[in-house]
Amino acid sequence: MRISAFGDEIAVDFEEQLRILKRLEIPLIDIRAAWGVNCSQFTSDHIENIKALCAQHGITVSCMGSPIGKSPIADPIDVESERLKTVGETAHQLGTRNIRLFSFYPDGDIDEAATQLSIERLSALTEIAAQNDLQLLLENEKGVVGDIPQRCLQLMSAIDAPHLRFIWDPANFVQCGAVEQVDRWWEELQPYIGYIHIKDARLADNSVTLAGDGDGQLLELLTRLQETGYEGLLSLEPHLLDARHSSGFSGADGMEAAVRALRKLMNEAGIEEG
16 A cells, blocks of 8 residues: 655645655655645646656655535535536646545535435536546545445445545544444445545544544554555545644644554554555
């Protein structure tokens, strides 16, 4: 398995993000923002600078950490469709097909009507992804329709398309109250997994912790991945210093601690780092 990391968890300056990742021997980067600009708003100059700096530091872009789907479910779908096309063009220019997205904020309670509307909207975006050779990765997240394991399963099984896979984020499940998430939901969700976020949290107070120090069953998750032959990415999104609505921050020291914690768990699970 290979390790990636959200660069803007380290610093605002993109070259500083790369410099720290190279020192930590992390060869891949999830790009959510560079120089304070969200990846959905990159200009051609941003893209060319990112390409040049990645080549210089020997780091490859693994995924665009887009905010697509972190929007009201009642908004016109055309807005997110166009944003997906824009981020998709950026992704291809930066050498990746992977785009992270979410399942929309409901207008009230998350009922069956909201779930069905989320399925319809995600299906439309998945069609765009298929037409543009993109891989959508749906992250579980508190507040959106796909928050708890059973609703994530409902979304993924209803769409069941190769251009939409699931990001398992243990901390986000913890913060939605999921107990023993791997023990209870691995068998159902495993067929849809396409990406893993490495982040942990405690059920007692929702505080974010280093991987393995919380209730997200990180060791159990890594062990199950190893047993089933997962050869994908483990993406560090630690949120150790700050967890905001659309981003998080750990700083260079926090990222270094997060890398150490992940590599310790990988060793315990018998996982070889690619």
